Amino acid sequence: xxxxxxxxxxxxxxxxxxxxxxxxxxxxxxxxxxxxxxxxxxxxxxxxxxxxxxxxxxxxxxxxxxxxxxxxxxxxxxxxxxxxxxxxxxxxxxxxxxxxxxxxxxxxxxxxxxxxxxxxxxxxxxxxxxxxxxxx
Amino acid sequence: xxxxxxxxxxxxxxxxxxxxxxxxxxxxxxxxxxxxxxxxxxxxxxxxxxxxxxxxxxxxxxxxxxxxxxxxxxxxxxxxxxxxxxxxxxxxxxxxxxxxxxxxxxxxxxxxxxxxxxxxxxxxxxxxxxxxxxxx
Amino acid sequence: xxxxxxxxxxxxxxxxxxxxxxxxxxxxxxxxxxxxxxxxxxxxxxxxxxxxxxxxxxxxxxxxxxxxxxxxxxxxxxxxxxxxxxxxxxxxxxxxxxxxxxxxxxxxxxxxxxxxxxxxxxxxxxxxxxxxxxxx
Numbered sequence: 001x002x003x004x005x006x007x008x009x010x011x012x013x014x015x016x017x018x019x020x021x022x023x024x025x026x027x028x029x030x031x032x033x034x035x036x037x038x039x040x041x042x043x044x045x046x047x048x049x050x051x052x053x054x055x056x057x058x059x060x061x062x063x064x065x066x067x068x069x070x071x072x073x074x075x076x077x078x079x080x081x082x083x084x085x086x087x088x089x090x091x092x093x094x095x096x097x098x099x100x101x102x103x104x105x106x107x108x109x110x111x112x113x114x115x116x117x118x119x120x121x122x123x124x125x126x127x128x129x130x131x132x133x134x135x136x
Numbered sequence: 137x138x139x140x141x142x143x144x145x146x147x148x149x150x151x152x153x154x155x156x157x158x159x160x161x162x163x164x165x166x167x168x169x170x171x172x173x174x175x176x177x178x179x180x181x182x183x184x185x186x187x188x189x190x191x192x193x194x195x196x197x198x199x200x201x202x203x204x205x206x207x208x209x210x211x212x213x214x215x216x217x218x219x220x221x222x223x224x225x226x227x228x229x230x231x232x233x234x235x236x237x238x239x240x241x242x243x244x245x246x247x248x249x250x251x252x253x254x255x256x257x258x259x260x261x262x263x264x265x266x267x268x269x270x271x272x
Numbered sequence: 273x274x275x276x277x278x279x280x281x282x283x284x285x286x287x288x289x290x291x292x293x294x295x296x297x298x299x300x301x302x303x304x305x306x307x308x309x310x311x312x313x314x315x316x317x318x319x320x321x322x323x324x325x326x327x328x329x330x331x332x333x334x335x336x337x338x339x340x341x342x343x344x345x346x347x348x349x350x351x352x353x354x355x356x357x358x359x360x361x362x363x364x365x366x367x368x369x370x371x372x373x374x375x376x377x378x379x380x381x382x383x384x385x386x387x388x389x390x391x392x393x394x395x396x397x398x399x400x401x402x403x404x405x406x407x408x
Binding site: 168169170172183184185186189191192194195196198199200202229230231234235236237238239244245246247248249270 | 273274308310311312313314340344346347348349351356357360361363364365367368369371400402403404406
Binding site: 032033034036047048049050053055056058059060062063064066093094095098099100101102103108109110111112113134 | 137138172174175176177178204208210211212213215220221224225227228229231232233235264266267268270
C-alpha cells in the first residue's frame, strides 16, 4: 500500500511527523509488517530522534549547522543560494529513507523515538514524502 | 515475522550482532526475502562495517569521538550527562534502521561485512532491537 | 525477487545507477511495492543525491574528502593503504542500504533524485550490489 504525505516547512529545522505515520499504520489495518518512508527531495531528509526534550533537537540542528556552514569557499554549486549546498551535504549525512517494522498495529518506535522531516532550506517548502506499507 | 533481540552493552563501542542475525534468518525458514533491523533508542545506532581487522573499528570509534566530543560549549541539552548529546548526534550520523536482502537463507552480507550495534553511552545499557523478516 | 548488479569503478566518486534501477523495476513487472538496494562492501556506499547540476556532486565529494582526510595521525588501520580508513568512515557516514518505494512501475524518486554508488577507494574496483524487489 502506498501513501503520500505533504508537509509544509517554514525554514530549517526538524518537523515531527510521528502522528501522521501512526495514523497511516492504523488506517492501513496492518497489524504486523514493515513501512518504508522516503522523502522525494535532495535538500531535506529524515531522521529518528528524541521527542522528549526540545533542547536535544536544538543542539542537533546547531551542531550540523556548524559542521556544514553556509558560504564555505569550497563550494562551487552556489547558484541556488548559500543554503543549497549545505542542504545536499546534510541530506547525505542523514537519511533519505527509513524502514520501520510495524508491531501491534503501530510503528515499532522506542519510547523516546520520534520521526522527523529535516528541512535544510531557509525558505518555505512543500515537501513530498512517499510511504510504502506492507504486512498482515 | 517479527523478532526481538536485546543486547547488553558495557560502554561505548561497536558490538557485533551478525551471528544473531544469521540465526534469525535461518530459524525463519526464509530462503529469499528482506529483513529490516531497527534499534529502538536514540543514543545507540546500527552500522555495517568491516569485521576482519579490529583496528578499523577502533579507528572508526575514535574518529567519531573526535568529531563529536563531549562537553562541547554548543550543547544546551546536558542534563542527561556529557555523553548524551554526542550520542544523539552520532545516531543521526549513522543508522537507526538497516534493510538487508536475504539470499540463500542468509543475510546478503559481503565477505567482510558485519552488522554492529553502536553504543554511544558510557554506562551499561540493555538495547532493544526489533527485526522484521519477510520472504519465501 | 533478487537481482545482482556489478559496477566497475575507476577511482573515488559518485557513479549514477538510476537507469539500472529503473530497468530492474520495469523488468520485474512490479507496479507497486518496495525495493532494497545494498552494496556488499565496507569501502563503498550508496546515496541519493541531485542528478542535475554536476557541481553539487563535486562539492559533496570534496567536502567529504576534507572532513575525512587521508593520512590522519589518528588512524592505526593503515595496512590497506591511505584511502582505506577514510573509506570505512565515509561508508559509516552515508548509506550501505537504501529502501525505495515502487509506484506506477518505477522507483518513487523525486524529480532531481538520482541513486549513486559512492566509491571511496582510489584504485579500480568491481562493486557488487544486491537488490530485493517486492510488490504486485
